[in-house]
Amino acid sequence: MARFLVKRTLSAVLTLFAVSVLTFLMFFALPRDPVTGMCPKNCNPERLERVRQELGLSDPLVDQYAGYMKGIVTGRDLGGAQGGHCDAPCLGWSYVNNEAVTDTLARVVPVTLSIVIPAAILWLLLGVGLGLVSALRRGTWVDRAAIGCTLAGASLQLYFVGAVLLLVFVYTLGWLPVPSYTSLFDDPVRWAGGLVLAWLSLALLFSAGYARLFRAQLLETLGEDFVRTARAKGLSGSAVYGRHALRAAITPVVTVAGLDVGAALGGTVITETTFGIQGLGRTAVDAVRAGDLPTIMATVLVAAVFVVLANMLVDLLYAVIDPRVRLG
């Protein structure tokens, strides 16, 4: 087991490393002078040059990269205009937002978390519930309608769903306020009210896939011999379903959910753009548009970390459940 963990961790670190290198290279291949993006307003050529020096942009790429990576671990000194010393983990300074990147992240990551996590819970409940119902009523019109709904749900476009929901609930009926973010700790009701449409949109789209997956898994499990044995032993229907079948069927669903959540945390750009909320995704997009390298690096790395962590967790879960994985 320990060997398995070590191997996975190594692979994860390698992946993150590669992501950081790629992002770095990608940025410097952008058709935009990095300095103009990072220079505070009213820059003249001398100032530009001085900023360039300060930012170390005339240094070879390797040094810049090394400096950046070192800063994450130990912190480093940035120029005066960038706030002096930057403690570890130092992710640089953003001229565009005029703040340390870590502060930017501290601001926007909770927003994305607030969008994704409740939506994930919602879509899991919805998906599993729908899948359960259609598996139990297999072959009836309920089942067929459910399958149709799941396919339709999977075909929806998030921005369209969002637009329709906005139109109905905010502009026409007025039941909900215009979507925005309030911290959960400040005002839970406003937090929920401002985000519920985002949760609903995401849930409608994602639950479709999960309903199908769960339904297929459940049907497969119910056909297995061990379920027939349980029934033959005289267990009641709900005991059979609950104790035996559900547990076996839920595992792949949970693991896929883990992977999806990891990917979603990487930046729900579309959701944020549709509802006008400033989260990690939108920040990343804005940073790319403005040529704000430190923020780009940070957001992409954070997204990758989420994905990699989710993958590792899922693999770990599988290793715990299925001994063949860790011994193989």
Next chain:
Amino acid sequence: MSLSPVDGTVRAPIEPGGAAGGSRARRTAGRSPGQLVWLRLRADRTALVSGATLVLFLLVALAAPLIELAYGIGPQDQFQGKLDGFGLPLGHAGGVSGEHFFGLEPGLGRDVFIRLVYGLRTSLLVAVTAAVLTAVIGVVLGTLAGYLGGWLDAVVTWITDLTLALPFLVVALALTPMLTLRLHGQRDAVPPAFGVGVLIVIFAVFGWTGTARLVRGQVIALREREFVAAARASGAGPGHMLFRQLLPNLWAPILVSFSLAVPQFVTGEAALSFIGVGLTEETPSFGRMIHRSLGYLQTDPAFVFFPGVLIFALVFAVNLFGDALRDALDPKSSR
């Protein structure tokens, strides 16, 4: 003559020698597994309906210039005269009329119907081309990784994980201007075809991993099968093994991933256009239209309606057909 209970194919009884051959001079054709899939598909009503819809969409997309000719209005034509002081279309439902089937765009006053027709063209062009490209790349890499194993397999798997770890939209957003600059230069007027091309390249670069994974899995399962060993015992080289033995057994996962990729790319293209990446302003695209329509949500909701419903219908049809196709390929799946 006996019929198989499974799929109704004809089975020959056991005959001693070749004596019975004379009594049946007519040669009966065998039904290949591919033909069986086709028959199953034909019997599925959902497949027929969604397939017909897709064919219709395809025809519309291909015949866009002809439709424009018949309709009389082009995608760039503006009708400012039919907008009111706020830039909103006159008439109801966003200006729907006998002349403008789906009304007009607020602000610029372009005809919605013909723009949607061209938007359909863009979507299908990007999605299908990208799907074909990813299929090719995915099959090649997946087969090699699965068959040869070893370090090649490890590398391909790692690259797959890496590609999945990168946030697609952000990276696409960053890469598109870079590619445009590198390949096209700093000139202002980027021809629409080029924008489409860049988008396809980006999708291909990101999208092959799904197919590769599926194909790799299938190849690994196949290479342990005895018919592979039999071919090797006959003296087959790797070329024969890959092309004649393995590849014919791979078209099922290839079709499956293709059927999953197309709606994925349609959605992806729309999403990228939604955040303003890739295609130029003049190239009609569902995503871009919906993005603009968000600004007019309260004032001209019809503008959201048409592109939204149409792209939904397109993706839905593809998903339905893909689903039916997957069921036809694997009838054991629970239905």
Next chain:
Amino acid sequence: MVDEPGPLLRVRGLTKHFPVRGRRRCGPVRAVDGLDFEVQAGETLGLVGESGCGKSTTGRLLVRLLDPTGGSIEFAGRDLTRAGRRQLRPLRAQLQIIFQDPYASLNPRHPVGQIIATPLRVNRINPPGGTKARVRDLMELVGLNPDHDNRYPHEFSGGQCQRVGIARALATGPRLVVADEPVSALDVSIQAQVVNLLRRLHRDLGLAFVLISHDLAVVRHLCQRVAVMYLGRIVEIGDRDDIYERPQHPYTRALLSAVPQVGQLGPARWPGLTGDGTTPLDPPSGCRFRTRCPKARERCAVEEPALTRRDGGGQATACHFPDSGPLRPERVRAAA
């Protein structure tokens, strides 16, 4: 081709060890651990033993689907053991294999005509009269209707698929065919048909066979000589009648005694096997059979018995204390 003097197939000290991956520090799986035997042209040799004794591995080693870890294989005087693909090519045509699972051994996407023709195509052999004619001839030879050459495996029964496999093995006109459990996956009634087919082919074409099977009755029906394997080694080898009627190794006796005899009532005459099962990962020291042998003594744990002939006959046994005399005092019913 001039017949070289000497046996068609000669195997000396053939060994195959599979490395064990994982943290457990145990040795390799000794699937095949030093085999010696010969097959003359036109002769059938049966290789019997329980599951896991290494007979299937041996079959694959013979056709070089697996690479030996040690020992040598000589076919028609040429050394196959380390031959590369290029050197193997001309020999492959003469040395073919039939597999156990009739459906799995045929590519489901190829019509059977193409399957049978594959060895010809792969070896670039163009038979006089054309490939298609040859395929039709082969199909007739194995008892299939040649008009069905454009049908797919899923349209045939198990027995017919196995016939396709046999036709494929015969396509290049081999001199020796390895048959790895050719009838084990078939219904009993079909087994008889296929076994009779193999017998007919042996007789009419003068083919040499190495028949690998756990089914003693089938081996008795088809083979002229029999080798008994246990945990990767041959424990007894000899003419069929000698083995079946006068087995010398305790394991052979146990195997044969275990076959229920029709018409015989009452308890078994021979004490059955005792002790625990063994594994090729860690075979017992000395004689590998000693942990299950009711006759084992100290010498058996220390010294591994070699395959030696006794009484100057053709039968060789690897045992320190072999039995002699018939298995059953009463007359044994000859197989049908």
